[in-house]
Amino acid sequence: MDIQTFINNYYEAFSLKAELPIAFWYSDSLLGELKQTQGCLFKALPTIRQGEIISMNGNSIGCEGGKFYTGFTYMPEHVPNFVSLKERYKQTPEMVVEGIKGMNVQRASLRYLHFARIDRLTSFEKVEGLLFLATPDILSGLVTWAFFDNNSPEAISTPFGSGCSATITQAVNENRRGGHRAFLGFFDPSARPYVESNVLSFTIPMSRFKEMCETMRICSLDTHAWGKIKARIDEG
Numbered sequence: 001m002d003i004q005t006f007i008n009n010y011y012e013a014f015s016l017k018a019e020l021p022i023a024f025w026y027s028d029s030l031l032g033e034l035k036q037t038q039g040c041l042f043k044a045l046p047t048i049r050q051g052e053i054i055s056m057n058g059n060s061i062g063c064e065g066g067k068f069y070t071g072f073t074y075m076p077e078h079v080p081n082f083v084s085l086k087e088r089y090k091q092t093p094e095m096v097v098e099g100i101k102g103m104n105v106q107r108a109s110l111r112y113l114h115f116a117r118i119d120r121l122t123s124f125e126k127v128e129g130l131l132f133l134a135t136p137d138i139l140s141g142l143v144t145w146a147f148f149d150n151n152s153p154e155a156i157s158t159p160f161g162s163g164c165s166a167t168i169t170q171a172v173n174e175n176r177r178g179g180h181r182a183f184l185g186f187f188d189p190s191a192r193p194y195v196e197s198n199v200l201s202f203t204i205p206m207s208r209f210k211e212m213c214e215t216m217r218i219c220s221l222d223t224h225a226w227g228k229i230k231a232r233i234d235e236g
Helices: 005-013 043-049 064-069 079-086 093-103 137-145 164-174 206-212 224-235
Strands: 022-028 052-057 112-117 129-134 182-185 200-205
Touching: 005 137, 005 200, 005 224, 043 052, 043 112, 064 079, 064 164, 079 093, 093 164, 112 182, 129 137, 129 206, 137 182, 137 200, 137 206, 137 224, 164 182, 164 200, 164 206, 200 206
Parallel strands: none
Antiparallel strands: 022 112, 022 129, 052 112, 129 200, 182 200
């Protein structure tokens, strides 16, 4: 599906007031602004959501965890103690190490990671995943859509991790193995200050997005029940 067709279908299903998703992908070419972030890379979200194309690399990302989870460096030695003993997100540093091993973070083979609202792209080529920033009403539609063509209990996964690992890392890994899971996220307290209080993330790897595009026009996003939700989105 080409981008404009998807945008048209998305607006028709979810409302013209629905926020378009953000695409992310890697390349060796610098696109737009090389964004320097002090701390969490999601500090750049407002700029991206406003329509600017943002590029990042290992030097521009200010968070050591962010550099690691986007593949630009190896895991810093202090991360297990920091996540467990300072942030208090895991009971022990050993649990952090175990969780990270299970995540299987891949090193980036290309120089830059890019983010852009999809209406700034000309094609989905090379895109790893789409990040939707969703209110509960939008999220109900995305979840319904993700479960429409399957009964898998893993159709939507909510893995523990930082905001960047639960969105970027998981989606990149899933896409590259041709997986079928979407990811619900932004439960990380460290990332939450950079989105509204009523917003969560819903990330669809491109391997799954291509399948879901086949069902958007026929799933239950064209029913009386959904029409009530869509009207509320319109009003919002």
